[in-house]
Amino acid sequence: MTSAIPPELVSRAVRRDPAATAALLTALRPGLVRYCRARLGPVSGAYATADDVAQEVCLAVLRALPGYRDQGLPFTAFAYRIAANKVADAQRAAVRAATATPPDALPDQADGTPGPEQQALSADLARRLSALLARLPETQRDIVVLRVAAGLSADEVAAIVGMTAAAVRVAQSRALARLRTLAGESLPEVAA
């Protein structure tokens, strides 16, 4: 889990301190990249699209900083609400663009290029988890993505999804239970 962003860093960045702004973006960016990658998935085996969206999120956060006012919520609540909106925009655009081709029900299959067995196994596990996540209720999926991909604490996730931290912990626990149930039910993939 990433350590929380110090409020003093945020307030200095809001006051247009350039070094603080740069430090804030550097701290935020990795989690935002993983969040966009987790929500949007790879396209043709690569995360270029998701990374573009993450970059847009970072720039949007940067532009919105001077107007940010501390209302007692973690700064990540602000940043990840922007991220959720950008991801939703990208998903709508993808749907519009995909009218001619059938949308992939599952994330991309890896290329047929042979790699080390460990790598193939890991990619296979990652794909399977993505497929299982897609079958969770939306709130549980959001919470897992925020906790595990973005690396936010239960308190930060609570501020983003509008629940108490305790409710987030219960929901994530139920999500894990459901993932285990689904994993047990799904047929094992046939090795390519």
Next chain:
Amino acid sequence: MSDVADEPVDLARVAADDVLLSAVARGAATPGDDDVTAMLLAWRADLDEGADDVSRNATLVGAALADGTARRPRRRIGLAAAVVAAAALATGVLVGSDHAGPGDPLWPVTRVVHPQRSEVRAAEHAISQAQVATAGGDQERARRLLDQARQHIARIEDPAVADRLTVDVTTLLQTLTDPLHLPPIAVPGLTGQPTAGPTGAPPPPGTGKSSAPSTKPSPGGATPTGPPPGGGLLPLPLPTELPPLPTLLPDLPLPPVLPG
């Protein structure tokens, strides 16, 4: 598939799952027998693949620093420091900033990114500067520096560190108010006469100081309210040679003795 929403909340499981998810997020979980944990770890690791894009980070940092609205930052960190900060941050690593002390070009970044460490470092810096000032007879400057040190100490959250630094400040202040006051420990060379330095080599009479450069003919110092020059000051050496000060509290918290 059972409806999980109807199941009673198992608090132990909720706590364990919370720990597990945090560990997976850090990449620190061990899969064990749990397929789902293994899948979560693989999924999380996959999100890191090729994610450390130096050029994109540099673009953002450049945007942050070149923002036309950032005309006059409240803290005038200076163009050079900003450029150094940009170069350091663009690589995704705050190179050296966690070691920077006051006077280093990355100090402004350290102050922002490592606030606690920088408060400790600033307090220590002020104290050592105060020691130099005291040795040079500049009581006024020494008191100012000790005041600054106390302001930094007030912002330090670790009580053990704050106490240690407070003792340093208090001891120095005692020296300023009572130059003949010596720490109640046996130090070789210390005979009770103020001109005998703790290092055992009494400075020649008429200089009264060991380290501070000064062109003043009066060897003991400049402040008229200070002690008589030449003989009244305890010539404090630089901090590395300082005799061990009495500590009121141990430097480190004692480990708790656990029962059974």
